[in-house]
Amino acid sequence: MKILKTIWKLIISFLLFWKDFLVGDSPELALGVLIILGVAYLLRNHGVWDVASITSLALVLMVVTVWRKTRDHR
DSSP states (O other): OHHHHHHHHHHHHHHHHHHHHHHTTOHHHHHHHHHHHHHHHHTTTSTHHHHHHHHHHHHHHHHHHHHHHHHHTO
């Protein structure tokens, strides 16, 4: 029984680490990445359009995130 408790504790610790690593101080950035991954999945068979769309979304996400962080620090 103790071994199961230890394994469960390790699994929870691992999941909490990834939550903190991925979400961290910027949950909107994590959400944006999930949206970009979803669009990439939906456009996976559309050739050049998927590359352009994903690149554009990543650029918009980066600009909006930087703008919001700099606006908050004024």
